Amino acid sequence: MSAEQDDRMEALLIGIDAGCLPVLEKLWNEGRLENLEAVCKDGVCEPLESQIPPWTPSAWPSMYTGVNPGKHGVFGFVDYDGYDWRVVTGDSVKEHSLWTLLDHHGMSSVVVNVPVTHPPDDIDGAVIPGFIAPEDPPCHPEGVLEEVRDAIGEYRVYPAYARDDQEWTDAERMDEYETLTRMRGEAFDYLAEQHEPDFGFLQFQKTDTVFHEFGGDWEKIRRVYEAMDEQVGRILENHDPKRVFVASDHGMGPYEKEEFRVNEYLREEGYVEATQGGKGMPSWNPIRTQLREGNDDDTWEPSFTEKVAATAAKFGVTTKRIGSGLDKLGLQDVARRYAPDGVVRTASTQVDFPESTAYMRARTELGVRINLQGRDPEGVVPQSEYEAVRDDLIEDLRDIEAPDGEPVFEEVGPSEKYFSGPYTEKSVDIVTVPNDFQHFLSAQLLGEQFDDPTEPWNHKLPGVFAAAGEGIDGDSVTDDAHLFDVAPTILAALGLPVSDRMDGRVLPHVEETEAWNYPPYEVEEASVSAEDADVQDRLADLGYLE
Known part of the structure; x- marks a missing residue:
């Protein structure tokens, strides 16, 4: 092996939110996604069982730590303080990530667009946080986001439109989906060139969002997945990693x-x-616009108008009652379109x-x-x-x-x-x-x-896992790969010990390594400072919480 080959990336993990074999195989049968299909044909490709609950903010941390939510501490989009709530952040994850374990062994990483990674870890390499970070998030090293924008042009975490923005046509929304997908690939490509990391982790989120926003519209799904596959091909060609892994946090399918x-x-x-009025159930709706605009609050408090709506609700003027009257007049759709989310929530019957x-x-x-x-x-x-x-x-x-x-x-x-x-x-x-x-x-x-x-389409348990390259046994078979197995399998593929706290196992596609008792994760009590607490207004326009 030449010195040039020795400089190749040791392992690349491609994260496909909601990726699953029913969708991928249908696209392969149409002659599409040739780059992902090549990875699967060169190695192993199988279903990957997700966890309970199979949703982004808890499942991705489970994948990149190898432990269940009871050990890393994130069970959903929000964390609770009594009956109040705040959106989770990377500080909510209380176990070592795959890239911090690699850093422990002197290996560098480039991590782009992975959910629940804001604020970023201080590692040898670079981190641009993804989903649930605010727009324009702090990145590692400081100034790297501006550097990326200088190199590739614009870079955004979230779409330039709100999901309920009626001025955007479907065609314009799909153009934005493709733009965001391209940004992920170009940012990773640039950072991998600059940092020459041992490990790369590139995640694509719009492969999930397209189902939530457009249901089973196959043409739109195809466009997003083809845009993702084009970026995968670009990365594989430019960086030729020794080992390639593909994993998703969950699958996707119809709710019939x-x-x-x-x-x-x-x-x-x-x-x-039940009660009338108040702050209401946890919801992305009142905070998602703030998130897109880069606001860094981690919770939501009713405005003056919303408090008025809550007070009115206590006297029987509820969203449901108003909606019933508007429906008789044929105006309910208009009200939904223009009523602020927070007003609707605070004027509703609540737990x-x-x-x-x-x-x-x-x-x-x-x-x-x-x-x-x-x-x-x-x-x-x-x-x-x-x-x-x-x-x-x-x-x-x-x-x-x-x-x-x-x-x-x-x-x-x-x-x-x-x-x-x-x-x-x-x-x-x-x-x-x-x-x-x-x-x-x-x-x-x-x-x-x-x-x-x-939502007629939503999350299913079976996702997808694939692996190809040096040390990957393409003839090995398993029918019970689990989300928790991804991190220990990648560590073992790199010849490194897994953590004895991990709930996952090393899949039989790579040679098993010993288990180590890595230093415990240090919980920083000061991580919920006023400044840090301004980090949440998140969640893009998915309506995961109501």
Whole structure:
């Protein structure tokens, strides 16, 4: 092997949000995505089981740390302080990332657009944070984002439009999707050229967003995936990494059955108390525009107008009541278009968290939280009654049937079946897994338990994993690869020890290495300073929380 070859990137990880074999294989059958298909043909390609919950802010940290949410501390888009909430950041992740472990071994990394990496780690290399960072996020090293923009032109984390901006046509939105995808590839290409890293991690987010915004519109899906594949080809040609890995945080597919509103059911069963007005359920809607505009707040407080709406709601002037009247006049769509999100939220019927026995905090948590004395600020369930209340509620939830007579949930169980580690108290108490992920779950109080799904396409458990290159056994087979296995497998492929805290295993495609007891992750108590706390207004226009 020549000295020139020795300088090649040791490993490249291509992250495809929502990537899954049903979508990829359909595109391959159409003769598309030749670069990704070549990786799969040269090595191994298989389904990758996601975690519970299979959503971006928790799943990507699980992938890049190799541990379950109970060990890294991120269960959803928001973290809770009692009944209040703030959007998660990279500081919320309490375990070493793949690139910080590599840094421990003297190996450099370039990490571009990976979710939940703001603020960035101080490593040998470069980091440009992705999803859930504010626009224009601090990057590592300082000034690198400006350097990238000087080299490639504009670079944005989020689209230039808001999802509810009616002035943008579908054609213009798709052009923006392709532009954002190109930015990812060009930024990574430039940084890899400048830093010559041992490890590269490039993530594509719009491969997920296109489903949320446009449902199953195959032409739009094809355009985004082809744009992604073009950038993958560019990176492979320019940097010729010794090993290439492809992984997704979850899959994607249609939700063909009714939406189930968990809190509406819990209210009918006497577990949930409702209130009129207030701050409302966690939602991206009031903070997503701030995120796009680079605002760095990590939570949302009602404005004067929104507080007025909340007060009006207490006297019966609710969003639902107004909407019913406007609907009779044929004006409801106009109201939806122009009413500020925060006004709609504060004027809605909401869960009264302190007064409720149990409730769903956010639909993407996939579960129910019990309002427990001694843990929650105004808990109503005594510690001595916790197990009995939980057992009864588990049985009740297991018995719920959809209108077609089939169970709504494939599995309902205690949180400890899914989570372990020092941060399990942050989790829900009862995990609710929709039957074949066909039912969209909602935390909203809207009067009916079942309705048409808010989003007809959403997350599924099976994602995708592929690996090719030096030391990859292309003939090895496994049918149970899991999200937690990605980080230990990459470490082993590089000949490095895995962490003994990892929940994942080394997949049989590479030679297994020993396990080390790496230094524990140092939790910085000062990480929630006023300045750092201005870091969240995030989430792009996905409506993950209601």
